[in-house]
Structure formats: C-alpha cells, structure tokens
Amino acid sequence: MIRAATPSDIPAIHRLIVELAIYEKEPDAVKASHDDLARALFGDKPAAECVLAEQDGVPVGLALFFTNFSTWTGKPGQYLEDLFVMPSARGAGLGKALLVHLAGIAVARGYGRFEWSVLDWNTPAIGFYKALGAKPMDDWTVMRVDGDALTALANSQ
Incomplete structure (x- = not known):
C-alpha cells in the first residue's frame, strides 16, 4: 500500500532516511532531526x-519529493529527493509502485517532468530506472554549494 505520510510518521520517515544513508555508504550523513522533518514536511x-510504502501496516519504503520549475517548459516539475525500500521488502514491486504513484501525482498536477539523481555506482537502481523508461541526463553534472562554502558565497560581493 502506498499512502501520503502524516505527522505521526516522522519517526518512520527518519528511520528510513537513516537506512538509505547506510545503503549509500554515508551512515553518518543524516543530520535532520525529527523536528526538522516535521517542519519541512508539515510546517506552515x-x-x-x-x-510511504507499507507492508502489513509497517512503513518499509519512502519517496520524498518536492516541486521545482523549468523555465524552458514553463511548467513545474517534480524532483524525487529520496527513494528507498528496505532490503527485506525488495522484490515485491514497492519501488515501482512508489515511482508509479509519484508519476501519477506529476501528471495530475500538470507537471512537465519528473526527475531525480542516482549514484553512478548504483547499477541495480540505474537498470531499474531505465527499465521504467527513465533516461540518464549524461550531459549534465550536479553542482552543489553547502556548509562553509555556502556561507562564504552568500557573504561574497
């Protein structure tokens, strides 16, 4: 079953995000607290x-997403920040069900695109995404400024 998360799901969402970080070989990368997630997902x-994807009433997968915008299409788009299914729940079609659900949201809202990033080494995920019709944007490189570099950029003139 796929359903919208509610504020009472914050502990499960946080647990799944930590599990994703472990899977992506970044076990100490999660800095978000329960309060941070509550504000980001359910705040003003x-x-x-x-x-969330559930099995027997227990959240075992998540898709966390937000709206972006394309100046070229003149339409909003949907960006998938995190997709994760617990290893014990894989093979039951939950990853595909989550992506199908999000694609349905994008179409219903009139969005022009649905996109996400995937780690280069995650060949099982890349193959899975390609099988669903996704195509890699090989000519694009993700750029990021964070931490001290973000502060320095904001303070530069």
Missing part, C-alpha cells in the same frame, strides 16, 4: 512531500 510552508 512545507518544502517537500513524502509518501
């Missing part, structure tokens, strides 16, 4: 949305 101005 939510920055993102989350849907």
